[in-house]
Amino acid sequence: MSTDDAVTVTSAVLRQWPLPPPGVGKESRGRTxxxxxxxxxxxxVLLSAESALRSGAGKLQVATTRDTATAVAVALPEALVLGLPQTGEGGIDPACADDEELVELVRGAHAALLGVGAVGEPDVRALLESLVPGLGNTVVLDALGLAPVTADATFLHHLRGQAVLTPNLAELAIVLDADPEEVEGDVGAAALELARRSRCTVAAGGGESWVAAPDGRLWRDASGGAGLGVSGSGDVLSGIVTGLCARGADPTQAAVWGVHLHGRAGDRLAASVGRLGFLARELPPEVPAVLAEIEV
Known part of the structure; x- marks a missing residue:
């Protein structure tokens, strides 16, 4: 598919592709x-976790470093928070991939977001290379969580498309081992190539966002603007996508909806705060209102 044939995402397009009915209880809207x-x-993890709930997910669980777990639990009273052993660098110790409680938590979730805010590329890669092959649920990889795919494009093939990658443009170039300027010059084509190699849905963008499906479908979303280029914005996007997956949306639908919800939340803040200067933490509270506007 040519990028010229990409579907432009609008609220009208999404109304023709409605999310699964939410049900009446937290279990019916999935575990994240x-x-x-x-x-x-x-x-x-705070930004991503709140964003998952704001997008309608029902039950929230977080696994993070032991030294930060208590603070995260206080900031997220809605969540179960598991503290994990740490490396000297302050990241998650990859040896905990054998921890029964962590494995049960991840396998029991409808959707798992892995790698957000993690540090130490070799450690993150080792953790996910041990943890992910045993999974059969939907997986979203963000930031250093993309490291195993960079090393081996077939890493998620066993999930048969039940996965989403959410790279920023720099990460997209790294995963593809491509020139960053070439990627920035044709983000849609780069997203399609990564989707083809990884057999995952890919959501990537800068000034505009692109979502590519493994079967070659492509969407372009121009919402959001320059204000979304701020620290933590990508964490919000990955959380929204994961929350929608937990609700029952298939990965490609979750990515297309997630990119638009993220962008429209940015548009709302641009109108109320300013085109630049709003914060990533201000995006999640806007998501329910955007959802309501679309689903009217």
Whole structure:
């Protein structure tokens, strides 16, 4: 498929592709688990976890470094928080991939977000290379969580498309081993190539966002603008996508809806705060209102 044939995402397009009915209880809207964070970047899991709930997920669980777990639990009273052993760098110790409680948590979730806010590329890669092959649920990889795919494009093939990758443009170039300027010049084509290699849905973007499906379908979303280029914005996006997957959306639908919800939340803040200067932490509270506007 040519990028010229990409579907432009609008509210009208999404109304023709409605999300699964939400049900009446938290279990009916799925279990989300977020695995990541470090002593240096504890806020990333907070942004992603809240975003999953704001997108309608029912039950939230977080696994993060032991030293930050209590603070995360206080900041997220809605979540079960599991503290994990740490490396000297302050990241998650990859040896905990054999921890029965962590394995049960991740396998029991409807959707798992892995790698957000994690540090230490070799450690993150080792953790996921031990943990992910045994999974059969939907997986979302963000930030350093993409490291195993960079090393081996077939890493998620066993999930048969039940996975989403959410790289920023720099990460997209790294995973593809491509020139960053070439990727920035044709983000849609780069997303399609990664989707083809990985057999996963890919959501990537800068000034505009692109979602590519493994079967070659492509969507373009121009919402959001420059204000979304701020620390933590990608953590919010990955959390929204994961929450929608937990609700029962298939990975490609979750990515297309998630990119638009993220962008529209940015549009709302641009109108109320300013085109630049709003914060990533301000995005999640806007998501329910955007959802309501679309689903009217």
């Amino acid at each position: 688990v977020v695995v990541g964070g470090s002593t240096k970047t504890p806020g990333a």
